[in-house]
Amino acid sequence: MAKSSAARKQHEKLPAPAKMTVTLHVNGVARKINLAPWTTLLDALRIHIGLTGTKKGCDHGQCGACTVLVDGRRINSCLALAVMKDAAQITTIEGLAKDGALHPVQQAFIDHDAFQCGYCTPGQICSAVGLISESRAHSAEEIRELMSGNICRCGAYPNIVGAIEQAMSRKSASRPKGGA
Amino acid sequence: MNNFEFSRATDVADAVRQIAADPGARFVAGGTNLIDLIKEGVTKPSRLIDITRLQLNRIEDTNDGGLRIGALVPNSDLAYHPEIDKRYPLLASAILAGASPQLRNMATTGGNLLQRTRCLYFYDTTTPCNKREPGSGCSAIDGLNRMHAVLGASEQCIATHPSDMCVALAALEARVLTAGRNGERSIALADFHRLPGDAPQIDTNLGKDEIITGVELPPDGFAENYSYLKIRDRLSYAFALVSVAAALEIENGVIRQARLALGGVAHKPWRDQRAEAQLSGAPPARESFARAAETVLRQARGFGHNDFKIELARRAIVRALSQAASGTPQSQIDKRVR
Numbered sequence: 001m002a003k004s005s006a007a008r009k010q011h012e013k014l015p016a017p018a019k020m021t022v023t024l025h026v027n028g029v030a031r032k033i034n035l036a037p038w039t040t041l042l043d044a045l046r047i048h049i050g051l052t053g054t055k056k057g058c059d060h061g062q063c064g065a066c067t068v069l070v071d072g073r074r075i076n077s078c079l080a081l082a083v084m085k086d087a088a089q090i091t092t093i094e095g096l097a098k099d100g101a102l103h104p105v106q107q108a109f110i111d112h113d114a115f116q117c118g119y120c121t122p123g124q125i126c127s128a129v130g131l132i133s134e135s136r137a138h139s140a141e142e143i144r145e146l147m148s149g150n151i152c153r154c155g156a157y158p159n160i161v162g163a164i165e166q167a168m169s170r171k172s173a174s175r176p177k178g179g180a
Numbered sequence: 181m182n183n184f185e186f187s188r189a190t191d192v193a194d195a196v197r198q199i200a201a202d203p204g205a206r207f208v209a210g211g212t213n214l215i216d217l218i219k220e221g222v223t224k225p226s227r228l229i230d231i232t233r234l235q236l237n238r239i240e241d242t243n244d245g246g247l248r249i250g251a252l253v254p255n256s257d258l259a260y261h262p263e264i265d266k267r268y269p270l271l272a273s274a275i276l277a278g279a280s281p282q283l284r285n286m287a288t289t290g291g292n293l294l295q296r297t298r299c300l301y302f303y304d305t306t307t308p309c310n311k312r313e314p315g316s317g318c319s320a321i322d323g324l325n326r327m328h329a330v331l332g333a334s335e336q337c338i339a340t341h342p343s344d345m346c347v348a349l350a351a352l353e354a355r356v357l358t359a360g361r362n363g364e365r366s367i368a369l370a371d372f373h374r375l376p377g378d379a380p381q382i383d384t385n386l387g388k389d390e391i392i393t394g395v396e397l398p399p400d401g402f403a404e405n406y407s408y409l410k411i412r413d414r415l416s417y418a419f420a421l422v423s424v425a426a427a428l429e430i431e432n433g434v435i436r437q438a439r440l441a442l443g444g445v446a447h448k449p450w451r452d453q454r455a456e457a458q459l460s461g462a463p464p465a466r467e468s469f470a471r472a473a474e475t476v477l478r479q480a481r482g483f484g485h486n487d488f489k490i491e492l493a494r495r496a497i498v499r500a501l502s503q504a505a506s507g508t509p510q511s512q513i514d515k516r517v518r
Binding site: 131 | 181182183184185186208211212215216218219220228230232260279280281282283285286415416417512513514
């Protein structure tokens, strides 16, 4: 929507700080980008780098659609400034499949039909990958609580929990217990 | 978002120097609250000073047997830290009652202390709000005030402090460690946040050129008898309508020491030492807890939509103290209240 002329005038009075150069390591690829300091990590990924798999839902940290992994931890990319993630390792939904094979969590979401419209799905999957590596959920109840940062307006929650349970059990089956 | 300058601080002294040089500047670490406020146009900093490279991310023992938590320790790391889990489970429980895993991964200890209210009028820049724009009026007093304060409010502001972590810190008598141009300070948590009074735009007693460097916990963690009970509109990922941090030290069937702090009811974590004194020496029984609740709420006042909070708080206090006394703290996974 067009800004009112008053708002535009006020905007013009503010300084126009120099752009900054940062290097984001996205899905294993170093991306050197030049951006304004107020660019969020979400906008950097979608607009500057062109990886639109990460979704903008509420843009206020309330829905989880923008969840990505930064240095292995799940965060809301809409509330992070890209300039503060210089040199960080970032994994988005585009980086989960390896050698043409879906990530076990991606496969589990398909197996369980864990979505309807699909808009929240990239965030759900990245969040679930973070959840599994945190190793703090051991029951459906704990999965529900520790996935509470991801809202699904289609209400696919039961299938999402089922998918994550499947991915968790495959992980624990394929790896020795007590590993790091 | 509005345009702002961006710089990085290399150490605490540099951070203090930078904030002192620019009155419109703000520190940024986790950003979970500040970036949102900038997007909404509620806060318009001229500069953000990135403090995430400061070496303030350790949790270490203090000489007196307590713990010192660096200001940059993320909420999730703090909640799951083995020493916190073992010695200060009330704090771990309160942190896990708040926000979401993603936000807890980002948010820091220092930032949590500086969270601003979630009052809808504070966020809505088209409405008057004394906290956002001093002198413009309070839209909540005669507006939609279901979430608002029932204790310690003023005619200027009836907003509440949104933090869960701070409620536990109040009950545990934590201290906030700061550094500024005039040196270092240690501020009791009770004196850190302010009541709105005539200056609701000022949330805390942190100086303009000061930075929070950490939080110190005294040795006594009340790890045996505690509970953090949070009542909200949905089971997870919502701010408190009322929350209660209860901690008891029980000896030979008598309460030797009690701590009681409430969240969601006031402009700051609401600790009531008069109620605590009343509990000490009393049996850990429902009658004692009900009397303490009466004391806490003796000057409670509703503003219409939030009248229900007074009775809700009364019941939550009794329940949290009962949970603490019986050694069955509220689970933050299974939210059924027992």
